Amino acid sequence: MPAPRTTGMQLRPPRHRYDRRVVAWWRWSAIIWTAVIALPLVVLGIIIAPARVWLLGPAAVVIVVGGGLAVALPLWWYAKHRWEVTEHAVYTRTGYFWQTWRVAPMSRIQTVDTTRGPLQRAFGLATVVVTTASAAGPVSIAGLDDAQATELAHELTIVTNATPGDAT
Amino acid sequence: MNGAEDLATSAATPPGEPEVETDWLILDRRTVLVTAITLFAVFAGSSVLIVVPIWAQSEAGPAALAWCVGGTLAVTIGSAIADHLRWRTTRYRLTESRLEMHSGILFKRRRSLARERIRNVDLTANVLLRAFGLVRLSIGTGEKVSEGDGQTIVLDPITRAGGERLRTDLLHRARTDTGTGADADSAPALASWSPQWVRYVPLSIFTLLIAAGAAGAVFQVAEWFGVPGLPVEWAQTLADRFGAWPALLGAVVVFVVLGAIGLTALGLEAWWGYRLERAHGTLRVRRGLLTSRSISFDEARVRGVDLVEPLGIRLARAARLDVLATGLSADAEKQESATLVPASPRAVPVAVAERLLGEALPGLSPHPRAARNRRLFRAGLVVVGLVAAVGVLVGLTRPTAFWTSVMIVAAIIGSVVAVAVAVDGARSLGNALTPDHLVARRGSIRRSTVALSRPGIIGWRIRQSVFQRRVGVLTVTATTAASRGRYSVVDVGEGAGLDLADEAVPGLLRPFLVSAEPMGADTESAGTRG
Structure with missing residues (x-):
């Protein structure tokens, strides 16, 4: 059925x-x-x-x-890897054999970080890591231009700070 | 003041009775006595185990006895002194806004919790603490802090009356509807212990684990007494006398019965006198035969329930109920501290679940046939693996006819179980939406029906493996701050799964959905590959 x-x-x-x-x-x-x-x-x-x-x-x-x-x-x-940030949510798609879509609403985001591994830095790339209160792991966008990542993290921080509540 | 007279005086006027709220308070002094007695009992007990075999087997008995007595006394006195220092250096106080504790002998530690963030106040008391009328109080904000336990204050111990009062003060604050007094025993019970429930306790996988442990222990004890070969000889004798198969089955039965008895004793200890209360926006579980436990959940933190039906318990038409609450770690499930209702006739946990959810548990929509085929395929792999393993083992080791048949029987049982679990697991799968909750059921050996509060969903993770893609199913996972952090609707049909997620949290997924054109996905991925 x-x-x-x-x-x-x-x-x-x-x-x-x-x-x-x-x-x-x-x-x-x-x-x-x-x-x-x-x-x-x-x-x-x-x-x-x-x-x-x-x-x-x-x-x-x-x-x-x-x-x-x-x-x-x-x-x-x-x-296959894609990302998108709208007014209300962060939306990503990753993986080939196990394709994974993640949606995290702005109102539930707790922290926004950027990280750069040594090899990543050599290629001028950075990762934006968006964490929520869930133990399901953060939503990461692991392949942005360095400057673009910094800017995105900044924007996300402003948006999420403007949202009240403890995000649980 | 020496210890003996302290007992009398502090029973009359226990410290920890606040006159003014902001006074610094101290723990109950009798903790020193409790610590000393506990360590004395532990060390005296193990001394007996050490001395008796030595005495029996050699001349060194008296020397061993002297060492053990000396050691026991030294540890007892040492721990009493250490605990006395701890008692002297620990202070706590409850102010208008905070609960503070200062402690530490060498390293001073100051902890301070904002009162409005305190969510858990748990009381435990083992036999000894109970005999002295004391209780250990653990107070937390219910937040997951990875480094250390900086968000928890433990008062070990204070008087039971003082503990109850502190619990009431901390949890019922800001709920001015009722006075704080005298509600400890008058709160209405949502469920309470029935001695008949004890029959569900041994219907658990742990019975088999304890049985295996007991079998292992026989060999261990034999080795301690210097006769490691003895159990093997016994087994040989039994096999000679009754035949190999009856001896093997008999041994299995005996150890399983032992396991069941052991587990039942543990279950009785943990759950005797169980009572679930709901008052002032707090859920409270009280239980325990020897060690009494009181565990409280702030209802503002509850995000749903999990009706858990492990296979054995399910076959007896029983189930237990766990709570999903933010700030509750995944470990809480293993320690039973998340359990609201222990294994009991299914109607009991279901009724409690429906009271807490405020709505009936709905009928569930089944998942597509592909979900069943995936499970059967995996069971097929298990069967092939078992057959191959038996083949290789028999080929390489050339065992006796008896052991060959044991392996074949084990492989047949394993295969039947694998297929049965696959079919049953597929039948378990189901999902539904109620006005307030997302309900998802899965699992065979541990069937779990999760009802997750829809406002408690803080994101989605949708996953599809290449195999799932071929048969048109996917796994929709709701992420949440409560308990495990994620709850999945497994192998649901693509369209049904996305509709479910879209409907469960209005507006969240909708911007990312488009109507399906059968070829759309393919052309997109083909176009971008090059």
Whole structure:
């Protein structure tokens, strides 16, 4: 007995894409993670001759999978990751395999932060983190231009400060 | 003043009786005695466990006894002195606007809670505190503070009368409708303990865990007494005498019965004398056979209820009720401090839920067939995994015919359970909207029906995996400040799920919804991929 009362609505994508540089950032993150796992295996494989097959084999698998993800995943993600801030809410869409839409109303926002990881900074990017009183985790927009992120955080702070109540 | 005469004097005029509200008050002095007795009992008890085996097995008995007696006395006296210092350095007072506490021997600690932010006042008293007429008071603002527990003041201990009065003063402030006196026992009970409910206590997974623990303990004790092989010999003897299968089943039955008895004892201790009261905008749970507990929830912080039906309890047509409240951590669920009604005939928690919600629990709309297929598919993976595991184990270890058949039987039972849980879990899924609440049900081994206050929803998280996308379902999660922080409607049809979220909090999701054109989503993602 499928849903009897559906009105046939669906979620539209949020308006804005992430900054284009996010692709390079994701790609380098993937490359670095792959290297962090694969390098020790390769080095050990060269040093320890008897176990060479058992070390270099997994290393090859890690490199192939990690390299493949480094090429394809950032493009898939870039196509799917979107964000939007309206007068009343922050709306994001993230993920490819597990696509996630988040909506946080302005009236329930508790804090607005910007964060910049070292690699992120190298690409001139920043993350805007919007927390509510829920333990479901913050809503983050992890791929904005540095200056744009600062400005957005500032605007959000003004809007949320203007809203009374303890946001629970 | 020595300890003995202090007992008499403080019983007559207990400290902690305020004359003027802003006076600094002290804890009850008998805490020193309570601490000393507690530690003496613990150490004397473990001394017996240490000395008896040594005495029995070697010449070192008297020496061990001397060490244990000396150690027990040293710890008892030391802890009494430490507690005396703590007692002397702890001060608290209740002013017009704040509750303040100063404490600490080396590091002075000052805590101050604004009275209008105090939400939890919990009283607990173990057997010893009760014998002295004392109570431990824990006072909190009900806010989640990750660093330390700076938002909680613990008064350990004060007199029971003083504790009750302080609780009333703190929780009923600003509700000037009624006087604060004499309501402790006259508040109407929403539910109260029935001794028959004890039969639901052992119907829990913990019975099996305690049973497994008891079986493990047999080996542990055997090892302590230097005969680690003994249980194996017993098992061998039993198997020889009764046959392998009867011996195995008999052992399982015996340990499960032991587990049930142990759990029932724990349940009786925790829930004896249970009573749920509602007065002055506060919900109060009182319970406990040996340790008495009083847990209060400010109704302004309540965001709904969770009707929990673990499998065993559900089969007996029973259920329990948990509260969803802001400032209540997810751990509260494990410690039973979020429980409003313990496992009891389903009508009881349902009636309490409906009183608290102010409306009837509605009938639920089922979820699409795809939700059932997803669960059956996962059960299929479990079955394949079990068959493969048995195959590999038998192939590699070449066990005896008996153990091979045990593994096969276990795999068959596991498979049947996996499929049954899948079908039952799919049947559990359901959702509904009432005028004030979003109701969502899920789970088989732990079926949970959450009724979340619609104004308590502070956002949405909608998630769809690639597998869900292919069959047109998604998971709608309401985020909230209460308890777990998020409650999900799992594997609901795409359209129905979005409609539900849209309707539950008017205006929040609507700006982001468009009418579906079947090809719309595809062209959008295809266009942006390149």
